Amino acid sequence: MKILTTVKKVVDVELNIHVKDGAIVEDGLQYVINAWDENAVEAAVQLKENNNAETTLVSVGSGDNTDVIRKCYAMGIENAIHIDDPALEKIDSSISARVLQKVYEKENYDLVITGKQAQDTDSGQTGIILAEYLGIPCVSNVVALEVIDDQHIKASRLGDAGTEIIEFELPAVVTVSDSINEPRLPAMRGIMMAKKKKIQVMDLAALGTSFDEVGGGAPKSEIVEFMTSETRQAGQKFEGDAAEITAKVVGLLANEAKVL
Numbered sequence: 001m002k003i004l005t006t007v008k009k010v011v012d013v014e015l016n017i018h019v020k021d022g023a024i025v026e027d028g029l030q031y032v033i034n035a036w037d038e039n040a041v042e043a044a045v046q047l048k049e050n051n052n053a054e055t056t057l058v059s060v061g062s063g064d065n066t067d068v069i070r071k072c073y074a075m076g077i078e079n080a081i082h083i084d085d086p087a088l089e090k091i092d093s094s095i096s097a098r099v100l101q102k103v104y105e106k107e108n109y110d111l112v113i114t115g116k117q118a119q120d121t122d123s124g125q126t127g128i129i130l131a132e133y134l135g136i137p138c139v140s141n142v143v144a145l146e147v148i149d150d151q152h153i154k155a156s157r158l159g160d161a162g163t164e165i166i167e168f169e170l171p172a173v174v175t176v177s178d179s180i181n182e183p184r185l186p187a188m189r190g191i192m193m194a195k196k197k198k199i200q201v202m203d204l205a206a207l208g209t210s211f212d213e214v215g216g217g218a219p220k221s222e223i224v225e226f227m228t229s230e231t232r233q234a235g236q237k238f239e240g241d242a243a244e245i246t247a248k249v250v251g252l253l254a255n256e257a258k259v260l
Helices: 035-051 066-075 093-107 126-134 188-194 242-255
Strands: 002-007 009-011 031-033 054-060 079-083 111-115 138-149 152-159 162-169 172-176 200-202
Touching: 002 035, 002 066, 002 093, 031 035, 031 066, 035 054, 035 066, 035 111, 035 138, 035 172, 054 066, 054 093, 066 079, 066 188, 079 093, 093 126, 111 126, 126 138, 126 172, 138 162, 152 172
Parallel strands: 002 054, 002 111, 054 079, 079 200, 111 172, 138 172
Antiparallel strands: 009 031, 138 152, 152 162
């Protein structure tokens, strides 16, 4: 089984992010592997360990993704591709999916594993759109994977009414929830070995396509503006007689909060 796993480099959302004039302030930002993609990498590595699968990682975007890719190497991924092109600096899910389609078609993988969503946009569309472009099955929000045989996999996914068990035929795409596993911490030996592994870097031309061909000239969506969320007002603390406090709180709820 040949597995393709996708990884996105995103802003570390644990840090304070500032917005100015409708744009994110870039100074001082740090970047990390997207949290859901880390679960996708762990799922691929577990399939490699338990079913002798061959694993390949692909990261799409402009800039230096080396640290993100080498972390995936340290976790156990065998091969890595970075589609690095200046035109890919700001792209939507549809363009990402078109680029991934070109990567997939070069090798015809059996299974594509993506994170359910990216923590910077939260759109949760890339993997699903990719499956549509490829014309293959897609199971989203997956929390467990089981290989039945070389052609079939069973997946458990979180649905609206509970956990759904789905058996499907390969090739296919799955998008995984962060509930599927606990990503491993790379061992020191893996980290040292990852530093020596080769990363295949390609631009769109080397991939055999162009920005217009992957839909760059007509994106399906666009981020128009970033806005800082409203700051929550400080709460009020009341002390004294219970009856007086109750009357005061009821008055505030009725007259100010307008909830009564």
